[in-house]
Amino acid sequence: MQLDEKPFLAIEPESQHPSALAAISLACVLLVAIKGNALLQYWQQTHHIFLELGNLPTASQLIPGSQTFAHWQQDFNRWGDERAERMLVAGQLLLAGDKALPKPQVVMAPTKCPEVATPKATAPTCPAPATNEKPTAEPSKTSVPVVANINIAPSEKKEAKTVDTTESPSTTDDPAFVMPEATPEALAAANAPIALQTGDRILLVGDSLMQGVAPHLITALKRNYNVESMDISRHSTGLTYPAFFDWPATVKAAFELENYQVVIVFLGANDPWDMTLQGKYVRYGSERWREVYSARVKQIIQTTAEHNARLIWLGAPPMGREDLLGKEPLLNEIYATESARYPLFARFVATAPSLSTDGSTFTKFLELPERGSVMVRTDDGVHFTTQGQKLLAKLTLAQFTHAAPSTEQPPVPPMAEPGVIPAEPKPTASPAPVEPTPPAQQPNPAISQR
Amino acid sequence: MHYLSPEFALIFVGFLWLYWWAGSAYGVRAQNHLLLGASYLFYCSFDWRFALLLINFSLVILLLAQAIRTPDGTRRRWPVIAGVAIALLNLGIFKYYNFFREEAMALLSPIFTGASLPVLELVLPVGISFYTFQGIAYLVSVGRGEYKAATLPDGLLHLSFFPTLLAGPICRPNELLAQIESPSQRAIVAPEWAILLVISALIKKVWLAAWLAEEWANPVFSNPESYHALELVGGLMAYAWQLFFDFSGYTDVVTALALLLGFNLPVNFRQPYLATNLSDFWKRWHITLSRWIRDYVYIPLGGNRGNWGLTQLNLVIAMTLSGFWHGASITFVVWGLWHGIGLVFQNLWHKVSEWRLPAVIGQIITFIFVCLGWLLFRAEDWDSVSAFVKGFGEWDIVPSLNWLGLLLAMVVFFTLARHAQAIMDKSALALRKLPWWGQSFCLLVCALAIMELAPAGMPGFIYFGF
Structure with missing residues (x-):
C-alpha cells in the first residue's frame, strides 16, 4: 500500500x-x-x-450451526x-x-512368525500375513529421512489410524503391563550406553x-549412527498446562503412528508455575503439585516402556530469568525419581554440570577447552546459544554407542564430526534392555507432515 | 508484549478510547503525553532497564540537538559529532561488544598467550538498532539545518513512539516528529485501511510466515543433510517468503496502529520479490533502512561524487555496514558484502553494455541472488552454510516434503504480489462502503479464520532481534 501517496x-x-x-x-x-477458552x-x-479461572462459557456454543x-x-x-x-507421492x-x-513384501506363512521379534502387545497371536505385496505408492510405505518439528497432535490419532492399518494396537494405559524383572544383568545393560543400530528411530x-x-x-545421530530422528518439540509447551498442549497424549499418539527405539525428552522451561485442577488452585512445589506433575512424567515414561523403547530425560538447566531462579531443582528431582522407577527403560541425565561452572547455578559464559570463554546461554536467561546447544547435543550423544555388529547388518559408517564434539567412546552394550525391539514400522510421511 | 498478541490488542483498544477522549477534551498535547507514557510502559513490559537506557539515550541526543544552534543563528558541529559517536558507542557496547571481544581474542591469542578481555553479560535491548538510527537521523537533520530541534516531550516521543519502537520503520524527523509537533487536531480519516492492514498482518505473519517456517524453512534449515536438493531449494524460497511475510506483516500492523492513533508512517515494502534487479530490490525491501544507509553512510562516504571505482567502493562499504547492522555475526557481514558485490556487478554490466535483461528474467535472477543471500542471513555459522550448500548436490534422497505443494504456493505468492496493490485498493473501497459494524464483522471473520488456519503458538517477529 502506498500510504505516503494518500494524503489522509x-x-x-x-x-x-x-x-x-x-x-x-x-x-x-x-x-x-x-x-x-483458547x-x-x-x-x-x-x-x-x-489460573484461578476454570473453563469459560463461550459464545461459540450458542452460535447456531457451529456444529x-x-x-x-x-x-x-x-x-x-x-x-x-x-502431491507428496x-x-x-x-x-x-x-x-x-516400497519394496514388495513377501507373504509369510503364519508358522514362520518370529516370536522374538513380536511386540509384547501382539505376542499372543501372530500377525496376519501381509497382503500388501503390490508395489503401491501409498505414502505410508515410503521411506522418510527426517521430518523436523512436525505436529502429531493427539486429536489426529483417529484419522491416522484409518490410514496406517499395520500398526500394533495401543497398549498405553494397559493395566496388564508388567514391568520386566530388573535382574542385575539387565540393570547393568540398561546403565550402559544405549546401543543404536542403523535404521533405529529416535x-x-x-x-x-x-x-x-x-x-x-x-545431524549428529544421523552421521554417527545412521539413525533417523523425529523432532516433535514445540515451543511454549510443558507438562503444567495439558489443556494447552498435552505431551503424554502426544507421545502416545506418536508411538501409535510409528515405532521408536529411543525417546529423548528435554523440557521444563514453561513448567515451574501453579496449576489449576478442577477449579482448585495448586501452588508450585506443593505436595499435590508434585503428585500431579510426577504422574504426567510417569505417563510419558510408561508409554515409552510399554513400547520397549529407551528414554533419556534431560534435566532442566539452571535458569537465569528472575521468575525462574532456583525453580528447576524440583523439576529435576521429579524427573530423576520417575526415571528411577523404570530403571530398565529410562535414565535421567542432569544438564546443569555441563552448563554451569559450579554445576548448579546459571552461567552465561563458560570456559571451554580450546575455545576460551564462550557464551552458552542467551540473554533471556533460559535458552541456549549455538555453543550451548552443541554442548547439550554432545552430552546426549555420550549416552549412545553402536550396537554390536551383526552379520546381517550393513557396515556402520565411521564416526564423523557432526558440528558437535564427538561423544567419548563407550563400551558396546546389549542393543536392547530386556526384550528385543520390534521391527520399526515405516513412517507415514503424509501424516508426519501435519 | 507482542503487537499481535491478544493482551496487546485488548489493552490497545482500551487505550484508544482514552486517547481519543483526551484528544477531544484536552487537545493534541494531552494525546502526546498519553502516548509518551504508554510508549515507556510498553517498553517496560519487556524490561524496565531497556526503558532506562532509552530515556538516557534520548536525553543525550535531544540536549545535544538543542546545543547545535547558537544564539547568533549559526550551527555548531561538535554536538552532532559527539551525539553520533555516543549513539554508535551505545549501540556498539550493547550489540557488538561480545562479537568484537571474541574476534579480538582470536587475533590476540597468537601474540599474547592467555590474553583475555573481560566478559560483559549484556542483554541486547529490543529495538536499540532502530531507535539509534532514528536518533542519528534526527540529530544530523538538526545539524544540517533541515529541521529545528524539538522540545523535550516531543523529542522523547519521537524516539519512543511505541508503534515504531521495536523494529521501525525508521522515520525521518519530517515524517514522524512533524506529525507529533503539529498543533492541528488528529483524525482517523481512513479507518478501513487500518482494519485492512490488521487483516493483512494477520494473514502474513500469523498464518503464512508461521506456516512456511513450520512446514518448510525450519525443518530444512535445521537438518539440510536429510533433504533432496530440490527440497533445499524449496526451503530457501520458503524462507525468503517467510522473511518477507514476517517483516512486512509487522510493518502492516504498526502502520495500522499508527493510523488508529492519527499518524501516517512511511512505506517500508513494495513487493520486493518483483524487483527486476538488485538496486530495484533495495528500493522495495526495508525502504526506510535503505534510505538511511544511503543518506547517512553512502552519501557522507562520497556517494557517486568520485570516479566510478570509488562509487562502487562506497557502495560495497555501505552494504557491508548494512549487513553488520543486522547482527553481530560474520555471516551478516558477508551477507551485506554479497549484496554489495552484486550491486557492483550490476553497475559494471550497466556501464559496459546497453543491453538489459527482459523483466521476467531479471526478476528470476534477482530472486535467486536474494535467496542465496538469505542463506547467509539465516545461517548461524559457516558450518551451517557449507552443510546447506553441500546439500544442493544431494539428488538421491527420496523427498519427504510436499515440494509440488510449495511450488504451487510460490506461484500463488508471485501472482498475488503482482496484483497486491490493486487487491488492497479494491478491498479498502469495498470496506469503506460498509457500516462500522460490517467492518467489525469482516475483521472478526478474518481473525477467526486465520486462527483456525495458522499453526499453534505465537512466534516472535524476526526483526525484533536486530
Missing part, C-alpha cells in the same frame, strides 16, 4: 475515530466471547495469569490432507522414481529448549 489528513479533515473505535472494539469483544489457556501458559461449521472444517481439512498426500515419484516405491520431545538442541542432535 489533507483530504478529509473530519475524523472517523468513533466508528473506527466502535468497529475494532466490537470485533475484540466478539473474539473474546467466541475464543474465550485465550484463557494462552494467558495461563504464557503469562501464568487467570455444521465444525463438520465443514473437518471435511475441508481432510480434503486438504488428501491433496497434500497425493507425485513429487516423490517425479524425483526419485522407483526408489519412492523421538525428540520437548519445548523451545529441545527445539534449539534438536537440529544438532539430529
